[in-house]
Amino acid sequence: xxxxxxxxxxxxxxxxxxxxxxxxxASLELIEEGGVQALSLRKAARRAGVSSGxxxxxxxxxxxLLAALATEGFERLGQMMDEATSAADPAPVAQLQACGEAYxxxxxxxxxxxxxxFRPELAGPDAYPGDDPPGGCVFERLVGRVIAAQEAGHAxxxxxxRMILLAWSVAHGLSSLLVDGPLQTGKKMIQMDRDDMxxxxxxxxxxxxxxxxxx
Amino acid sequence: xxxxxxxxxxxxxxxxxxxxxxxxxASLELIEEGGVQALSLRKAARRAGVSSGxxxxxxxxxxxLLAALATEGFERLGQMMDEATSAADPAPVAQLQACGEAYxxxxxxxxxxxxxxFRPELAGPDAYPGDDPPGGCVFERLVGRVIAAQEAGHAxxxxxxRMILLAWSVAHGLSSLLVDGPLQTGKKMIQMDRDDMxxxxxxxxxxxxxxxxxx
DNA sequence: GGACAAATTTGAGCAGCGCTTAGACCGAGT
DNA sequence: ACTCGGTCTAAGCGCTGCTCAAATTTGTCC
Numbered sequence: 001x002x003x004x005x006x007x008x009x010x011x012x013x014x015x016x017x018x019x020x021x022x023x024x025x026a027s028l029e030l031i032e033e034g035g036v037q038a039l040s041l042r043k044a045a046r047r048a049g050v051s052s053g054x055x056x057x058x059x060x061x062x063x064x065l066l067a068a069l070a071t072e073g074f075e076r077l078g079q080m081m082d083e084a085t086s087a088a089d090p091a092p093v094a095q096l097q098a099c100g101e102a103y104x105x106x107x108x109x110x111x112x113x114x115x116x117x118f119r120p121e122l123a124g125p126d127a128y129p130g131d132d133p134p135g136g137c138v139f140e141r142l143v144g145r146v147i148a149a150q151e152a153g154h155a156x157x158x159x160x161x162r163m164i165l166l167a168w169s170v171a172h173g174l175s176s177l178l179v180d181g182p183l184q185t186g187k188k189m190i191q192m193d194r195d196d197m198x199x200x201x202x203x204x205x206x207x208x209x210x211x212x213x214x215x
Numbered sequence: 216x217x218x219x220x221x222x223x224x225x226x227x228x229x230x231x232x233x234x235x236x237x238x239x240x241a242s243l244e245l246i247e248e249g250g251v252q253a254l255s256l257r258k259a260a261r262r263a264g265v266s267s268g269x270x271x272x273x274x275x276x277x278x279x280l281l282a283a284l285a286t287e288g289f290e291r292l293g294q295m296m297d298e299a300t301s302a303a304d305p306a307p308v309a310q311l312q313a314c315g316e317a318y319x320x321x322x323x324x325x326x327x328x329x330x331x332x333f334r335p336e337l338a339g340p341d342a343y344p345g346d347d348p349p350g351g352c353v354f355e356r357l358v359g360r361v362i363a364a365q366e367a368g369h370a371x372x373x374x375x376x377r378m379i380l381l382a383w384s385v386a387h388g389l390s391s392l393l394v395d396g397p398l399q400t401g402k403k404m405i406q407m408d409r410d411d412m413x414x415x416x417x418x419x420x421x422x423x424x425x426x427x428x429x430x
Numbered sequence: 431g432g433a434c435a436a437a438t439t440t441g442a443g444c445a446g447c448g449c450t451t452a453g454a455c456c457g458a459g460t
Numbered sequence: 461a462c463t464c465g466g467t468c469t470a471a472g473c474g475c476t477g478c479t480c481a482a483a484t485t486t487g488t489c490c
Contacts, residue, residue, distance in 0.1 A: 016438080035335050037252070040476060051440050053479080058438095062477070120250050120330070120395045133404050135397030156428040161407050162419045165389065169416055172396070173388025174380065180335045181387070182350030189348050192376050201384060204377045211429045213371040234467080255447060266469050268450085273467095277448070 020058040022048040024072070027065060031112035036119065041065070066116050067129055073113030078137040080106045085141075092148035092155075097206045099141060100171040104198030107175035114179055118172075135168075142167055154209050167205075174201050235273040237263040239287070242280060246327035251334065256280070281331050282344055288328030293352040295321045300356075307363035307370075312421045314356060315386035319413030322390035329394055333387075350383075357382055369424045382420075389416050 016022065026047035030039045041055045041062055048054075059065040084102035085095050107114040116122070117134065128134050146163045149155040155163045174197060177183040183194065192200060207213055241262040245254045256277055257267045274280040299317035300310050322329040331337070332349065343349050361378045364370040370378045389412060392398040398409065407415060422428055 019438085037336075041478090042476065050438095052477090053441075054439055056478070115335070118391065118396045120399065121252075123395070123397050123399045125400065133397045133400060133402040135392075136404060139404055153429060156419055156422050159407075161405055162415045165392075165405070165407075165412060166385065166416050166419050169386075169388030169392065170381065170384050171388065172392055173384030173386065173390075175388075176333065176391045177350075177380075177384065177387055180338070181333045182338050182348045184335065184338045185340065185348060187348040189351060189354055190376055190380070192374075192380075197380060200377045201380050204371055204381050207371050208381075208423050211426050214368060214426045256449090257447065265467095267448095268470075269468055271449070 016048065016050055016054075019048060019050060019054060023055055023058060023065065024069060027069060028112050031069075031115060036066070036115050039066075063121060064129075066119070067122060069113065070117045070122050070128070070134060073110065073117045074134060074137050076110065076113065077103070077106050077117070078141065081138075081141050085145075092145055092152050093206050093209050095145045096142075096149060096167055096209070097202045099145065100167065100202040100205065101198050103138070103171035104175050104178070104202070107179050108194075108198070111179055114175065118176070138168060139164065149209065154211075170201065170205055174198065234263060234265060234269060238270055238273060238280065239284060242284060243327050246284075246330060251281070251330050254281075278336060279344075281334070282337060284328065285332045285337055285343075285349060288325065288332045289349060289352050291325065291328065292318070292321050292332070293356065296353075296356050300360075307360055307367050308421050308424050310360045311357075311364060311382055311424070312417045314360065315382065315417040315420065316413050318353070318386035319390050319393070319417070322394050323409075323413070326394055329390065333391070353383060354379065364424065369426075385416065385420055389413065 023041075023044050026044040027039050029047070030043055039062070041059075042052045044065075045052050045055050055065070059068070081099050081102045084098040084105075088094050088098035122128055123134055142164045143160065146155060146160045146167060150157055150160060150163065174183075178194060178197065183190065183197070238256075238259050241259040242254050244262070245258055254277075256270045256274075259280075260267050260270050263269075270280070274283070296314050296317045299313040299320075303309050303313035337343055338349055357379045358375065361370060361375045361382060365372055365375060365378065389398075393409060393412065398405065398412070
């Protein structure tokens with residue numbers, strides 16, 4: 001036996017090999033193609049080549065599968081924020097800007113993940129399996145940088161929570177407007193290229209924080 | 216004929232009287248109770264006391280009903296923003312702050328509307344019936360005030376689009392985090408009372424615009 | 431090697447859904 | 461009085477989430 005646990009797909013065999021992973025990948029594809037509502041466990045099962053009852057041995061129900069995808073998504077978002085900040089200017093405001101740009105980039109590049117991560121059902125009362133709330137990975141990456149910005153005099157002093165919420169809101173708001181909102185469509189109203197919005201908005205935010213707009 | 220068009224419900228009669236309106240109200244209730252996914256035309260029909268096929272004489276399909284609700288929602292949002300701004304200090308930054316607070320208040324008070332207004336299916340390619348894109352009512356209320364803020368020297372000069380997007384993102388982001396995101400739940404991570412977040416975040420934003428945080 | 435237990439998958443089945451169609455019903459205008 | 465158009469019903473199609481008993485495979489202990 002050259003392959004002790006064949007973690008990859010065994011085609012032709014009765015047992016799939018790694019159905020759980022295959023279902024997650026198929027689900028992500030379906031969401032990418034048609035939104036969260038386009039995901040059905042039956043379709044995912046069909047794509048994985050198994051019967052319609054098989055998924056329920058790996059996920060209690062549809063919502064649990066979505067929660068598993070959300071967990072993956074938050075991990076990837078955290079990674080993208082880490083990569084962006086470590087490559088950016090260490091100045092506090094530049095770090096915040098890099099966080100925001102990475103956040104928006106993540107939302108546009110991994111739309112399926114983003115949609116799954118921010119749904120009312122996920123954050124609802126004790127729906128999420130994880131130990132800490134879903135957005136914890138974002139919050140904890142903002143705390144230190146906001147405090148640093150405050151100490152540098154580039155953010156209002158006092159309880160940092162307000163400033164954390166503001167920074168998070170900027171990034172999340174633009175992301176939502178781009179992914180689910182009126183900025184998603186090709187209709188005019190705003191001329192700017194959607195690819196440029198993340199950088200433009202976050203740069204404007206930095207400008208204001210630094211006070212560069214006041215002569 | 217004392218009642219030319221009996222716009223209200225005629226109970227007991229074969230014809231409902233105003234089924235379209237009754238379906239909209241029932242749908243809003245269902246969404247309020249369990250989110251957009253909890254709305255089914257059959258349930259709404261049941262609540263209105265008609266058969267499961269009746270709704271299709273008033274709405275081509277489920278998505279058209281949701282679009283009708285979204286239209287109502289955008290009108291009410293516009294009203295709330297108008298009321299808030301006319302009651303606020305006419306200074307440009309104060310006006311922007313009032314816009315944002317009204318936006319967040321709307322999202323929290325009319326969660327069902329907010330959820331329906333910002334869904335990918337709605338803003339998708341030519342899905343919305345209206346003449347202008349769904350968010351037009353928000354955009355047009357921001358343009359003048361952002362330009363006024365620029366002229367007052369309280370916002371970065373140049374193309375106002377960046378600043379419009381930033382202001383919109385702040386309000387929309389906090390609203391989304393509160394309605395659909397990790398701020399919705401009772402889990403800690405942030406101590407601030409959710410009722411205070413709208414004012415707190417928008418006030419912080421104003422502070423920064425005015426440059427009050429730089430000694 | 432062979433038997434047993436655990437894990438995995440199947441296939442049938444239930445209720446609910448969106449949507450369609452044919453037909454029954456009502457109200458208003460000629 | 462009668463027709464005609466808008467409104468509603470009832471039945472039905474295919475899809476869905478989810479359950480359950482039975483069938484199949486895999487790993488393990490002797």
